[in-house]
Amino acid sequence: MDQKMDFNAPHSMGTTIIGVTYNGGVVLGADSRTSTGVYVANRASDKITQLTDNVYVCRSGSAADSQVVSDYVRYFLHQHTIQLGQPATVKVAANLVRLLSYNNKNFLETGLIVGGWDKYEGGQIYGVPLGGTIVQQPFAIGEMEDEILKNHCSIEHCFPGSGSSYLYGFFDQAWKEGMTKDEAEDLVKKAVSLAIARDGASGGVVRTVIINSEGVTRNFYPGDQLPLWHEELEPQNSLLDILGAPEPMNI
Amino acid sequence: MASNLDSVSDTQRTLYPYVTGTSVVALKYKNGILMAADMGGSYGSTLRYKSIDRLKPIGKHSLLGASGEISDFQEILRYLDELILYDNMWDDGNSLGPKEMHNYLTRVMYNRRNKFNPLWNALVLGGVKNGQKYLGMVNMIGINFEDNHVATGLGNHLARPILRDEWHENLTFEEGVKLLEKCMRVLLYRDRSAINKIQVCAFSSSCLC
Numbered sequence: 323m324d325q326k327m328d329f330n331a332p333h334s335m336g337t338t339i340i341g342v343t344y345n346g347g348v349v350l351g352a353d354s355r356t357s358t359g360v361y362v363a364n365r366a367s368d369k370i371t372q373l374t375d376n377v378y379v380c381r382s383g384s385a386a387d388s389q390v391v392s393d394y395v396r397y398f399l400h401q402h403t404i405q406l407g408q409p410a411t412v413k414v415a416a417n418l419v420r421l422l423s424y425n426n427k428n429f430l431e432t433g434l435i436v437g438g439w440d441k442y443e444g445g446q447i448y449g450v451p452l453g454g455t456i457v458q459q460p461f462a463i464g465e466m467e468d469e470i471l472k473n474h475c476s477i478e479h480c481f482p483g484s485g486s487s488y489l490y491g492f493f494d495q496a497w498k499e500g501m502t503k504d505e506a507e508d509l510v511k512k513a514v515s516l517a518i519a520r521d522g523a524s525g526g527v528v529r530t531v532i533i534n535s536e537g538v539t540r541n542f543y544p545g546d547q548l549p550l551w552h553e554e555l556e557p558q559n560s561l562l563d564i565l566g567a568p569e570p571m572n573i
Numbered sequence: 574m575a576s577n578l579d580s581v582s583d584t585q586r587t588l589y590p591y592v593t594g595t596s597v598v599a600l601k602y603k604n605g606i607l608m609a610a611d612m613g614g615s616y617g618s619t620l621r622y623k624s625i626d627r628l629k630p631i632g633k634h635s636l637l638g639a640s641g642e643i644s645d646f647q648e649i650l651r652y653l654d655e656l657i658l659y660d661n662m663w664d665d666g667n668s669l670g671p672k673e674m675h676n677y678l679t680r681v682m683y684n685r686r687n688k689f690n691p692l693w694n695a696l697v698l699g700g701v702k703n704g705q706k707y708l709g710m711v712n713m714i715g716i717n718f719e720d721n722h723v724a725t726g727l728g729n730h731l732a733r734p735i736l737r738d739e740w741h742e743n744l745t746f747e748e749g750v751k752l753l754e755k756c757m758r759v760l761l762y763r764d765r766s767a768i769n770k771i772q773v774c775a776f777s778s779s780c781l782c
Binding site: 452 | 588590592643647
């Protein structure tokens with residue numbers, strides 16, 4: 323390929339991020355790939371960041387922009403919690419994210435999914451895409467549609483398409499109301515791994531965070547714990563392990 | 574960002590929309606105003622959000638429908654919240670009607686356009702006050718007018734010819750709804766950003782529904 327390795331290209335999380343509500347809380351999921359142009363700068367990143375004890379955010383787009391927005395929101399929420407005397411609500415967290423995204427829309431390139439649990443409204447998911455719109459949804463899929471990006475990115479650091487586009491069809495079919503915690507986490511794991519299978523900008527491991535009235539649970543699923551899809555083979559440590567048996571090749 | 578060539582000290586400018594709503598269509602009928610819009614929010618060519626409320630009641634007398642950038646519409650709703658709050662705080666028995674609301678929005682849109690920082694929307698404002706029906710439109714460059722029937726976006730090209738032909742004074746509620754549904758159907762056929770889930774709002778002298 324005649325593409326230069328531009329190591330100074332901004333770190334961008336091509337990304338697949340998902341947030342799903344279930345009967346009693348929310349499940350957030352993400353892949354773990356951060357790319358700099360075509361090079362994978364971090365193959366084990368954690369894109370699900372804590373804002374408060376009960377609210378987390380999935381970050382996508384520019385790594386720097388999403389980190390700085392999360393940091394500001396965490397800072398404001400901390401002070402807000404002290405002043406309020408009780409945990410902040412998910413709605414407040416999401417609106418703070420929206421304020422920063424909207425008021426700096428010309429400078430930021432980050433799409434975020436805010437998810438959490440509070441005692442007033444239970445589990446909620448809010449999508450805050452590019453531009454600073456805020457939309458509450460029963461489930462949300464992460465950003466970076468290439469058509470939008472074409473308008474405002476130079477070719478060097480943007481990837482055409484990203485994990486989320488591959489998932490619209492899947493969710494339209496697989497999503498249902500009132501899932502249990504395990505069904506929801508399963509759905510998220512499946513969806514992220516499907517996106518990783520087809521999207522070059524997504525990869526690595528699947529991380530999930532489950533938030534409900536009891537607290538927060540973080541899970542980690544490396545490749546061998548994920549389902550296999552079309553044209554994928556069983557993982558093998560080495561050719562040498564299977565060389566013993568003289569079997570005809572199956573393609 | 575690479576395409577923003579302005580210096581850092583510049584205040585922000587909305588250069589292009591991200592999440593957009595498509596056409597809004599509205600008409601006056603015998604008892605008031607009927608307005609319709611679909612519930613879609615497009616993200617480029619993807620029909621991304623399918624439950625976006627683009628018609629909102631404002632105060633006691635008006636209905637606001639918006640197409641264009643949804644985040645700017647959400648911001649306009651916040652401006653209007655503040656306006657209505659101050660209006661109520663006067664507690665003088667008077668309340669802002671649709672004509673005043675339309676004028677306020679026109680000033681906001683035009684002044685933002687003059688600062689090269691537009692709110693990327695086309696708004697339809699309708700309502701009834703003291704028995705007087707009002708229906709107007711204002712867009713991101715400040716063009717505004719009132720008429721018996723208005724539409725935004727592709728609605729101007731597809732729906733208004735139908736309305737010019739079939740609208741008349743004293744439409745009943747049923748006739749009005751049928752007419753709006755006809756317009757929305759054509760938009761669904763011919764507008765690629767349209768989705769098949771619509772919201773219809775009626776504002777009559779007796780109630781807002």
